[in-house]
Amino acid sequence: MGLRANPTQRQRRLGLELRRLRLAAGLSVGEAAAVAGLGPPHLGHIEAARTAIPEVKLRALADAYGCRSEPLVDALVEMGRSTGRGWWSDYKRHMASEALDLAELEASSVSCRSFQWLYVPGLLQTPDYVRALIEGGESDADPALREKYIEFRLRRQDAVLSGTLRFHAVVHETALRLQFVPPHVMRDQIEHLVRMARLPQIRIQLLPFKTGVYPPSSNTPFLVFQAAVPELDTVYIEQPASSPFISDQQHLRGFSKSFEDLQAIALPPIDPRTEREFSTDRDSLSLIHHLLYTL
Template identity: 35%
Template sequence: MWVTQGGGRPVRNPTGRQLRFGAELRKLRERAGLTATEAGQLMGIKQAQVSNMEAGRVGVSPERVRTLAHHYECSDSVLIESLSDMTSERTRGWWELYRGSLPGLLLDLAELEHHAHAIRDATTARVPGLLQTRAYALEIFRQAVTELSPPDIEHRLSFRIKRQAILYREDDPTPYEAIVHEAALRMKVGGPAVSREQLQHLLDLSEHEHITLRAITFDAGAYPGSGQSIYYAHGPVPQLDTVHLDQSHGIAFLDAEAQLHKYRTLFARMEAVALPPEKSRDLIHHVMREL
């Protein structure tokens, strides 16, 4: 994933995780009130190398991360060690097999999920991707505004199913909390049979200790964030959290402090109007009986 410290050419197309690592280095430098040139002088390296590190294009050793933090007068030891840990992850994930056949931002999402310490997801019109059955996901891809070819659909479908593996790992499944609006539960995606299978799948998943499923009913009315989907991936420390937005014009990743605070607040307010898990299960059973 990362080139060796001080060796090799800069990476031409860094992954989302590499870009995020570099952005965090830049934040540390800017908080210290230093320019890239001044930081390079402190480190005994050229300004271009500092810029390449902050752009995620070259590798950085854990020792250099700690040296940079010292020069930037950063005393947050937990953040420093979290950034140092990011530099030692060199394995290429399964998602790399899809590079060239799927948009790079989708691969960045899989990489983000793989490393997330916990995930919170809130949806209004669809069942969250990580909880979708194969038949449900297939129908979603078939309805894409830009029509997908059969091979493209198959690539996206297999990719989505493989992403779900983080919920089934034996040793350390990712803690996952989903808030799903009643509209998504009642929408007959693919017809009654597909919908019924999807609802049963939600019930089955909700039995897992690391998965929390809660529903918001129509009776809740309008609430902060209504009509909006939120995907919040927790990092090892709050500063490394990431919000993923899947919008009609494409995928976006947000990590600015103000943005993270906004979406934490929105999610908390959604939780306040959502049913508790047991009553959410009752609602799903009720919707299934009406199919």
């Protein structure tokens, strides 16, 4: 079997975690390979995500590395066992690898926390908003390809929102003020946020212009994904980079702390159960009403 030329994010993460465990145990590639009955070059390819690792070999390595967390070992085994196939597989010829990796990550995560300041989060966008966003941002793309981008976004929404992923979004008021779409599209988009907030797994907070506290986050939109075990949590940053996926624990803690701080200064979540014609309460729903009034 040949070596992988373009490993997925899941495959790269598995190799990275095995390397981290080996380094934490103080073993060289040669020492670790001998324990598992592998050649050093073979283990090097595994850690670089260029080839797969059988379950028995993975468990032997985890034992040699002193990893006593059964949930972590089981999660690593599952990562190695996965075929990586899902609804996103239909779009391999059309979508960038980062988009496919993001869809696979969403499918395997327990929860996702999202901060957006320029756009409504992709999982909460209406079809008309998606179309305006993609047609504006991909104006030079072939129309048929743009349709694939739109279709991919909407299928991603269906797959995630019909599942069990818990989604908590903090959205800056800027995202609802930008007028790159017609007023009726933005009105429907804002009303859609209220409809989405009725779903038990969805939590939406707005971060207003006037907070009284300087926002603690960077100016980069990001998503923090919680895995079945905390060691495999992942941050996805929405900016041009060599890799938008971050697994370093120090950076993970930093982004998680940023989201907690944003959550603390944002308005209380949209709660449709308290929907009313007029209120003086300062919460996300009252800001929604104000925005709808000004459109």
